Amino acid sequence: MNERLKKLRKTLDLTQQEFADRLGISRGNIGSYEVGKSALSDAVISLICREFNVNEDWLRTGEGEMFIQMTRDEEIAAFVAKALRTEEDSFKKRFIAMLSALDESDWESLEKIALLLVDKKEQDKPTP
Template identity: 65%
Template sequence: MNERLKKLRKELDITQQELADKLGTARNNIAGYETGKRQPSDAVISLICKTDFPQGRVNETWLRTGEGEMFIEASRDERIATFVGDILKDEEETFKKKFISMLAALDESDWEVIQKMVELMQKKGAD
């Protein structure tokens, strides 16, 4: 499992510290798992597999045995929740954060106008 944990972290393109922070553990625990000096508990494995990553959730079967795909494709709702959650975690007032905030302030009539605009753009794109 240690090699798969390292492969997972490399695929996520994050450091041991970043993975440790995401899981709420110490970096030396991650290092121990990757070197094989420590075995992650079932609770840690479960936490890894329940954590939302941009690539999706980690496939527990793959993590434990190496069988199957590394990630389970996230549903549309899960991808949206992860996207918004990541934006909200950012301390800075980014464009994405301002845009999400603006969308949250729309009322039903505003959404109807946007829907009509999108439908019009789709129709013009099909012509």
């Protein structure tokens, strides 16, 4: 399991410190897990799977895909849930709060702006 943990961390392009910070544990623990000095507890396995959307079977046995495939709605729900767990004044939290306050006409205006941006981007593309 230690090699799979290291592979996961490298796939996520995280240092041991960054990985540990995301899990709320020490960098030393991650190092110990990766070299096989310490065994991953069930609690840490659950934490890793929840935080990084990892397939628990893959982490434990190497069978199956590394990540659990989510629907677009599940991805959005996970993003919002994660953003809401951040510090009170984070940009993501403020932005989600702003979006939640929009009425139907605001959403229509926002969609028009987004479509204008897409059109502008298409116009700016060089022609072959």
